[in-house]
Amino acid sequence: MEIYLSNEFAREGPLLLAEARAKGRYRTAQRVFESLKPEQVVDEVKNAGLRGRGGAWFPTGIKWSFMPKELKGPSYLVVNADEGEPGTFKDRRIMEKDPHLLLEGILISCFAIRAETAFLYIRGEYRTAHDVLADAIAELEAAGLLGGDLFGTNRRVNVVLHRGAGAYICGEETALLNSLEGRRGEPRPKPPFPAVWGAFGRPTSVNNVETLANVPAILERGSVWYKAMGTPLAPGNLLFGVSGAVERPGCYELPLGTTARELIDKHAGGVRGGGRMRAFVPGGASTGFLPPDKIDVPMDPESLKKAGTMLGTGGIVVIPEEVSIVDAERIFSRFFRHETCGQCSPCREGAAWSDQIVARFQRGEGRREDLALLEEIMRGSKGMTICVFPDAFAGPLATALTQFRGEFERRMAPAAPAATSEPTTHA
Amino acid sequence: MPELTIDGRKVDVPAGTNVIEAARKLSIDVPYYCYHPALTPVGSCRMCQVEIHDPGRPLRVTIACRTEATQGLNVSTTGKECVAARAATLEFLLANHPLDCPICDKAGECDLQDFSYRHGSGVGRFEEPKRQLVKHELIGDHILLDQERCILCTRCVRFMGEYAKSPSLVVAGRGDRNVIATFPGEPIHSNYEGNLADVCPVGALTLKEFRFKSRVWDLDVEESICTGCDRNCSILLETKRNKLLRVRPRMNLKVNGHFMCDVGRFGLLDHCNPVHREELGWVKGARRSAAETADLLAAALVAEKGRWLVLLSARLTTEELLVARDVLAPLAREVTFVPAAAEGGDDLLFTGRRAANQKALELLGFASCREEDVANLVADPAIAGVLCFDAPLARRLSARKPLRRLALVDLFRRGAGEPDGGAPDQELAASPLGAEFFLPGTLFSEKEGSYVNLDGVLQRAARAQRAPAGTVPELQFLRAVAARAGLLLPDLFSKPDLTWAALEALGHPGRTLRQIPDDGLELGAPVAAVTRTA
C-alpha cells in the first residue's frame, strides 16, 4: 500500500521548503510548467479519476474542464480550506504538517485551469494552519516558486491567504465565494455555476485541500498508478478520520474502499475501553447514524450510497453504546440550527423547528405525532432550497428515526389524559 | 418570442421573461414574496414553486422567479407536488409568525393571509415557543418595524439598496436569528421610505401615519395623481368618511414605475386634510357665501373688462386651464403664470418643481413671467387688480409690496402661515392678504380632471373627496364668468366633456376624461403653437 499524502504527519512542526525540495518536492510542478500544456494536466487528472474530497465527490478533471480555455480576463482557483464538517480534521493535518504538499498541488492546478491567482480560503479558527501556510507562502515567494516567471516560463501564480470567520455554511462552494467577496456567506442559486460566474464574477474552480494534495502524485506517478489504488469509480487513497469513542483517534491514509471495520478496529484500536458501539457516523454530520451491523461497509462513495447514506468526508465518528441516539441527534440538530444561513424559508424554519422537537425528546417530552411531523419537516424542505442544507440536516435525523426509532419512543411524554367533553368556561 | 405552455395554455413572451411574468400574461397568479418586478430576484422565499414537465425526464419542482420562459417549456402551477411545496413553505413561514392579524394594519391586503388562504394547508402544527423580537420600532421618519411579523423576504433590503440608493436596511444575524435591522442606532433616511410599507408583503414594515387608522377594506379608493411635483406619479387616494387616510402609488410604467416619493405621499396627507380651512368668501371686507362671492367677482371681471391681470396656477386641472384661457383671456388685460423652479429634486421621481400641471400651462400656450417681473406688471397703472389662483405666490408678492386690489381664488387656512401667527381656530378678522375678493378654492382631490406631467403624459385624476358644502369649484366660477360675459364658446362647452375639448386643443382629439387610459396618454411631440383668442 502506498502512502503519498501523510508521510509528514508524524512531525513535530511543518515540513519546511528546504527539506521539502531535498525530498523532491516541486520537481513535478517544474516539469508541468516547463513541458506540459494545461489540457494535458486536465486530461491526466480526468483519466486518474480524481474526485473531490470535500464531501461531494465530483470528478475534479471534469470540474476543471468547465473552465474557459481562452481567457478574456482572469480565472481563479479557490482552495476550500473551510473544513468544518464534524469528525473531519484531515485538511488541517495537511496544512499544519505538509503545507508544501498543498501548495505544489495549487501550483499545478492553477496551471491546468489557467489561473494566475489562487485564493486560499481557510476557516478562521485554524490559526496555526494559517500561520504555517503564511510562512510557507513567504518561503516560496522568496525562492521564486510563487509570483511571476515561474520555472522560467511566462506564467505566474500568486496565492492569497484569506481567513474565514466562523460559519460552517462557508464550506459550500458558492457560500465560500460570497464570503471571499466580503459578504454574508450565503449560498448562491445555481446556475450560474462557479466556472461561469465565480469569485468576483470570474470563472472559478473551487477545490478541497485534500483533493489538491492528490494532484502532485498524479502528475508525478501517472493516472495508471493512481487508478490501481482505491476502487474503480473512486481511485486513490483517502485521509480517513476516526474519532469519537475509539482507542486511537486519528487520521489514517488508506485506499478508498477500506471497510469501516478495518478503520475502526484495526487502525483506531476499536471502541475505547473494549466497549461496544451504538452507531457510527461514516463521514460528517449529514451522513447520519449507521448501526453497528453496517460496520463492514466499504468506505467509498458508491458503497455508502447503497447503504442509504453518503461517504461525505470519510471522517468516522464512533458513538459508544452508553450514549443515546436522541442525545447524539440533538448535537447535530443544534449544530444545523446554528449554522443554517437562513436565506430560504423552509431551511431557516425547518432546521430550527426540528431542533426544537429533538430537544423536547431530549427532555423526555416527545409526542407521538412528532415522529411524523419530523418526516414532514424534512419532506417539506429537502430539494426545495438554494443549497442542499436541508438534505444535510435531514441526514442524521432520518437515519435516527429509521434505525433508532425505539430510542425516540422511549423519550416520549406520558400520554395526556383524554379531554373531557365539557368545554372550559370562563366565569 | 419563445412560446411556452402553462397549465395547458400557450403563451408567447419576450426572451428573458421569467415564468411568474409569463403566467401573469395568462392571468395566472403564481404566489411570491421575495420576487418583485422592480428588484433583483433572489429566489429565497420558495413560495413561487411550480412544476416543470420535461418529456422523458422526472418532474421538477422549482421556483418560477428564476426560471426563464423558454421555447417549449411546459409548466404546471396546479400539480400536486408544487401545491404541496407551497403549502409547506407557508407552514414554515407561519411557524414563528405572531398572528397579529387582529391588530395588524396589513390585514386585508396581506400576502401571508391571502396566500395562506389560497395555498396553505389550513393547519399549523408548530407548537414550540415562538421567537420574540422587536415590535413597532420607528426606524425612520415614517416606518415602523416589527421583526416578528417579518418573513425575511428581503424586498425592503433590496428596495433601499437598489432603488432608493440608500443601503440602510439589512439582514443581521444568521439562520433563525436573522432579523431586518439598521446600523445600530441609525435610522434610515430616504425620500422613498414610504414605499417600504408597500413592498413589504406582510405587516413587518408599516406607516406610522396610518397605524391603527382604519381597516383597509373600510377605505374608499380612487385613482388619482400626485400633485406634489410635476412628475404626477400615479397614485391611489384612500379615504374614509372624506378624510384622506393613505396615499399609495399605482404602477405606471410610463410615469413612476412602482413607487412614489415621500414628499408626495406624506405631503398629500397634510394637503388634503386641511384643518381650519376658510369655507366662506370675502367681498370688500364683508363675509359672503362662496356662491355670492363667485357671482360678484365674475361681475367685477366683466364690468372691468381689460383691466385685470390674471395669475394662473399649475395646481389647476387641464380643463380648468383651458376654460381660463378661453374665458378669462378675452376679459383680462393679461393672463400669465410664474413657472416654478426645480428645488431639491432627486434623481428618481421627485423633480422638485412644485407645480403639478405646469406642462399643461406651457402646452396650452400661456405666456410665462418671472416672479420678479410680476411686480412690475402689477405696478402698471392700467392694471386695476390681480386675479390670482395661487395663494403662495400672492403671499410672496404681498410681502414685497401689498397688492392694491387682489382677488384670490385658492385654498386658505386660517392662521396658517400668517406672519403674525394667529390662532388657527379663530375666525379671520379680515380677508386673507387683504384681498378684495376671496373665493375659497378646492383641493385637487375634490374635483376630477386631468394633468400633464413634465414628460407630456396626460393622466386622469378622479374625485376622491367631497369639498365642503357651499364651496364653489373653480370650474363653476369660470362658467359663471362666461355666463356673465355672454360667452357661449361652443368649442368648449358643447363637446362631450371639457377633456375632449382640451385634448383637441392639444392635438390629440377624440377622448373624454373617462376614456383616457389608466396609465395616461403620451402627448408626444409638441403641438403647434396655440394662439390665444383675442
Added chain:
Amino acid sequence: MPEAEHPEDFVAGLRALTTRYPKKRGAMLPILHALQERRGHLTPADLRLAGELTDVAPADVYSVVTFYTMFRMRPAGRFPIGVCRNIACWVNGSERITATLREELGIAPGERTADGRFSLAEVECLGSCGTAPCLEIDGRYFENLTPDKVRALIAELMSREPEPARAAR
C-alpha cells in the same frame, strides 16, 4: 472620525489589504479580523472604518459582521474561551470540560468574568476531533483535555498576559 481611533500605519496596513483583491470588498473579512484583534471586539466605529476602506455602506458591514460567529460586537474576556460541543468532543466529555470551566470561572457560556479576564462560549466543530475534547482561545487550540488539565490551564492563565496580536499578514 473612525480613523482617529487607530494609528495611521495600522490603517495604512488595512488599506493595503484592499489591493490584494480584484474588488476592495474582498478585504472585508481580513480587515474586520485585524480590527477585532485590537481590543478583542468590534465597535460601531470599526465597522464604519471597514466600510470606508471597502466602499461598503455601514449597515451592510453590520450585516456581514453579525453573520459570522467569530466576530463580536460586545467585549469578550482577554482570554475568550471557546469549548467545542460537537459530536466527537461531546462523546469524549466536552460537557465535563464546560462544567469544569463554569466551576472554575464562575460564569456560564455567553458570559464574561467580572474582572474581564475570561469569557466562555460553546462553539461548533473545531477540527480537533482526533484530539478531543478541545477548547480554543483566540485560535490557539488546547487539546486532549481533561478536567485537571483545564484547571491547570486556568491557573496558568490567571497570571498571564494575552499574546500581542499578530500583525496582518
